[in-house]
Every structure is written in C-alpha cells, then in structure tokens.
Amino acid sequence: MNIDLDALVQQNIKNLKAYKVEDLQEGIKLHANENPYAPPEELIEAFQARLGQFALNRYPDPECRRLKQAIAQRTGRPEDHLVIGNGSDELIQLLLQIFCGPGDAIVFPDPTFAMYSLIARGMGLTPVPVPLDEHWDFKARDLLAAAETHRARLVFLSYPNNPTGNCFSRAEIQTVVEQFSGIVVLDEAYHDFARQSFISEMDAHNNLVVLRSLSKIGLAGLRVGYAVADPKVVAEINKVRLPYNSNTVSQAFAEQLLREFSPVERQIDVILKERERLAGELKDLGRLTVFPSDSNFILFRVDGDGRSLFEALMAGGVLVRDLSAHPRLNHCLRVTVGTREENDQFLAQVRKALA
C-alpha cells in the first residue's frame, strides 16, 4: 500500500510549521532562556546516591504526590489545586483542549510566547492577538473588547512576557481577571526572576490559572511545569492528562530542588545582577535599543540589520534568538543572561560585529 499521506493530514496541521529553534553544537547558548548554571553540586550528589532506589521498572506516581507536596509548601496552595505537566507547554495544550472546541477563539497580547498561537492553531482554534503598545503593555479594555468580539474562551498573559521581558501593568491584569468571564491563564514561567505573582488572587477568582515552569531555573532537561488552579479545573485537567505524563526521575529531582531551594535562589541573584550589568553594557554601545526586563533575558533592537548581527554572533560561537520574523520585532534579538564569562564573550562578539 502506498497512500497519499498528504491528503489524510488535517488542513490546520498542514498549515503549521514545526516549532524550530536554531542550535549550535559547540559554543554559547543564549537563545532558550535556560539557567546557565547546572543544579547545585550537592543536589546532584544526593540524587546520584538515590538513583538506585528508584523503581524504574514501575510506572511513575501518576498523582506526583511528593512533588505536589513540595510545590504546596513553596506556593502556599493546597495540593488539590495543583497539576504537574511535562513542561508547562503541556499544560497550555491541556487547558486549550478542555476549554475550547473547534473554531473557538483565544486572546493574548502580541508579541508574546509563540506556543499559545501554535498549539491553538494545531487544534483548529482561532488565535486573536491584541497588539501591545510601545511600552509592551496593554489596556484591559482592548483585551476585553477583543475577547467579547470573538467570544474568546481563554486569555493568555505571560507574566513577565516572553519575548519582551517586562511584566504587564498589574492593574490591567487585575481588571481582566475581574471582568473576563472565561479562563485567564497567567503564565508565570519567569516568576523566579520577577518575584511577582498573581497566585494570591486565586481565592477570589476561580477563573484564574497560574502556570509555572522549572525550565528557567535549572531543570529544562527534565521537563517539569505545574498549574495552580481551582480544584474543578484541576479535576478536568486530570481527565485529559496522560496518566504518566511526569516521569519518576523528573518528579524526584524537581521535588528535591524545590525543597532545598536556597542554592537556586543564589543562582537567581547572580543572574539578576548579571542582567543589570549586561543591559547597561548593551545600552552603552549606543547602537541598540535595550528594553527593560523582569526576566532572565533581554530584548534589544539593532539600529541596523538585526539578522546580520545574529549571523555574526553565530559565526563567533554565540547563539541568541532572532525575533525579526515578527512584524513588531524587526531587527530585534533576544539574549538570555548567561554566566559572567558567557555574557562577556557575547558582549565582545557584539562589539566586534558592530565595530
């Protein structure tokens, strides 16, 4: 049998392009907003000692009980308000699956994290971007108007926002949460760098879902994210979530990292200091517009050709993210804050390329 595979594929899937990030075999990777520091040595050692005790021939705990206990302790939210995802990406997909039917709309400020739109389109939904203003902020009335016009089921707010780096105005978010009669997903993937959150609003608003990720604080390779939500939402997610979506090793390591968090806090403090230094040095070059960041990355616009700078950096062994495909992000690059040495090498390459 040799069938026409193309003819079988759904049109909305055919129209998509696979999410692709450029990679570099050797060199400095400042393109994916990861933590440049490995998990603390003592944690790795303690974990190695435990490895033999894992029953890897058994399925993982489908409820992720111990990990949820650790998250409950850190967030102050009870365990029945928590769901673990294989990265927070998975939770975005599950939320769309639960709350949206074919053709339904979702609203988000734009530019923002590309996966909201990409996952929605893959599910036959209608993404409705609402342009951010020149400060990369939005007005609740515009977002609410778009949501009403398109009868949106969900609003996604990245807080802080990727790729612009900033936190949107708290008051505007608050208005959306209070007035939107659908689900508001507050994606707090970069919470640890902004140290601001909407979790405290959850008792008053059952339409609020907060997403968090461990990818930005050292465990990108283990794929651990979680949602904090009303227990009714949690129950719905648990119906569609694959039973063993979080593996044994990821659960155990994430639990340990969250229980002994102070070394990670120290890494975050260093990253925040480096972010300020990096932003200052980029501004001093005088040829770049550097946007304020509450995250572990910095967005900047090149006064000149952004793609050429991206390629020059790549040739010099430094990978950043080229965002210029987005019409609002012409000549814009995004750099993740690395270690001091990585940042110095990045800065040296930028200076060389702009000279």
Ligand SMILES: Cc1ncc(COP(=O)(O)O)c(C=O)c1O
């Ligand atoms: C805003 C935002 N949300 C979610 C994610 C996905 O994170 P995870 O690795 O937990 O799937 C990212 C990753 O870049 C992100 O920037």
